[in-house]
Amino acid sequence: MLKMVKWWCKVVTSGEKWVINMFMGEYHHTIDDKGRITIPSKLRYELGEEFIVTKGLDGCLFVYPKEEWNAIANKYKDLPNTKDARNYLRFFLSGAVVSYFDKQGRINISQPLINYAALDKECIIIGVNERLEIWSKDRWEEFLHNNEDTISDIADKLFAPNL
Secondary structure (H helix, E strand, C coil): CCCCCCCCEEEEECCEEEEECCEEEEEEEEECCCCEEECCHHHHHHHCCEEEEEECCCCCEEEEEHHHHHHHHHHHCCCCCCHHHHHHHHHHHHCCEEEECCCCCEEECCHHHHHHHCCCCEEEEEEEECEEEEEEHHHHHHHHHHHCCCHHHHHHHHHHHHC
């Protein structure tokens, strides 16, 4: 039995309906001088009315639906009180903000998060399973360039037993 949550997306292809429990795709948008960026309408529905934007890894921002964020927060409660855990939580949680859409489907990103992700005009929004990531265009292109030769090797390491 499938448990559906509101951030699942429906894909229609060849007359068949599929239900996929992940964010996916790449979308090109701009951020304005006030720190607002439009989120594509199909992703807005999946995110829900309120969601969390925080510092991500690799120089991007992570955007989580509220339900997913709550699941992550519950896992963090079980982390040991070690220096590594404290440092990671400081990094990850210090920039976290609850966000909402305005009437035009935009979100407002705080200046510290804009600075962290080096967002400047052209941005890339990608779906990555349970979250969205917001990248500066330059960082995204650099990431792709730096990793294009290793993706096949990474896939082999992660999925070889399942292929």
